[in-house]
Amino acid sequence: MKRLYLDWNATTPLRPEAKAAMGQAMDLWGNPSSVHAEGRAAKALIERARGQIAAALGAEGADIIFTSGATEAAALALAGRGILCGAVEHDAVAAWCAASLPVDGWGRVFVTEPARATLQLANSETGAIQSLPEGLWAADLTQAFGKIPFAFNWLGVTCGFISAHKLGGPKGIGALVVRRGTEIAALLKGGGQEMGRRAGTENLIGIAGFGAAAEAAARDLAAGIWEEVAQVRNILKDALEIPTKEVYFPGRETPLECEALEDGPLAVLPNTLSVIAPGWKGETQVMRMDLAGFAISAGSACSSGKVRASRVLAAMGWGEDEAGSAMRVSLGPGVTGDEVLRFADVWRAAFQKHRARQ
Incomplete structure (x- = not known):
């Protein structure tokens, strides 16, 4: 495919x-x-x-x-x-x-x-x-x-x-x-x-x-192209959120230990979705999705061969496990709703296999 x-x-x-x-x-x-x-x-x-x-x-x-x-x-x-x-x-x-x-x-x-x-x-x-x-x-x-x-x-x-x-x-x-x-x-x-x-x-x-x-x-x-991208991004978010109830969306929700903050969440770019799947390392998600035909990135970075949790998510209050278990999906013009739903199906299946092995 x-x-x-x-x-x-x-x-x-x-x-x-x-x-x-x-x-x-x-x-x-x-x-x-x-x-x-x-x-x-x-x-x-x-x-x-x-x-x-x-x-x-x-x-x-x-x-x-x-x-x-x-x-x-x-x-x-x-x-x-x-x-x-x-x-x-x-x-x-x-x-x-x-x-x-x-x-x-x-x-x-x-x-x-x-x-x-x-x-x-x-x-x-x-x-x-x-x-x-x-x-x-x-x-x-x-x-x-x-x-x-x-x-x-x-x-x-x-x-x-x-x-x-x-x-x-x-x-x-x-x-x-x-x-x-x-x-x-x-x-x-x-x-x-x-x-x-x-x-x-x-x-x-x-x-x-x-x-x-x-x-x-x-x-x-x-011309409103990025408004269309936002609609596709929201389709993806709904597909990842509703069936599992086991993932978090940093930037759209805060760490559980954080107190309620005034003003609520910031607006977000129309194409970006950050997803935390606790216990499933971000780099593992990237490799698994790459083998399945999808290019994404992780909320963690490699430095000198060592994997470290995302310092962005850590600064926002997410724990080490959570900050190291994030993926970032970022879309562009031309990506369709059907395509992101296909990604969501593959990602959810892989996530459930990972959870079953724990």
Whole structure:
């Protein structure tokens, strides 16, 4: 049976528009820093992509600094600043944080000094969407860009991190979006490219693909494509929840030992579902589903060959066994209700076999 890809938060298929733009960029061999006609043609392509991304992101007037990805963008914005963050942030962000901000059972991060903090707009594991405080220094927009409507210029943040391969663009290209006039010291120094903030000859092919993908993603969002994805995600949630009553949905419910929290759960990304099946290791679920023809990811990560429970779920108050027994299913356009029901049938059968062996 045809494999089903359900790991869109990890990376997305390359959009046809991005592939076409990258093919055209291959015919431009000039260095964008050169002043001759070939160089100017390459530079014009970069500026066109910069405009496409700014329009899609609602960042007109902001500086868009191309990087190798959101990881480098985060480093460029956070290095040496003593920035605070919560333990639910991506590793690429948490690596630069001086301290951790408190997190509640819904995944909500509490910020008291916005000018010294960074916060994700949407969490990659649970899909929880944060409310960003005015004056926030930096925001990780990687998972939210292209999936939910927002405008960088309306967020009230100074910097934002984005990545092409999360919205149908190529891997190896991202950007730091900065309010114009903000001082950002270059980590890579040399030729003075990207307004003196990121030296090195620009990745022309990747940038072209990023611009085309961002433009296409904005069209899909405006057309309501992700509302349809949310409907399919809800079909999956119902299929996993009703028959078993033995699973938990972090971000949609809190750990049992947590007290009732005010304001209730955060909104979640339209495509993301995190599921805890206590006692069934997340990596085992990933391997079992992979053999059955489904690509998903776990709420746990491997580091140096050692499996560790998800620190995101642990920060939200889930126990070690629960945090290590999670899977993440993330959908994209084109995934159907019948397909996720097929996944649910296979997953439930495997779960029941696992429980029977205990």
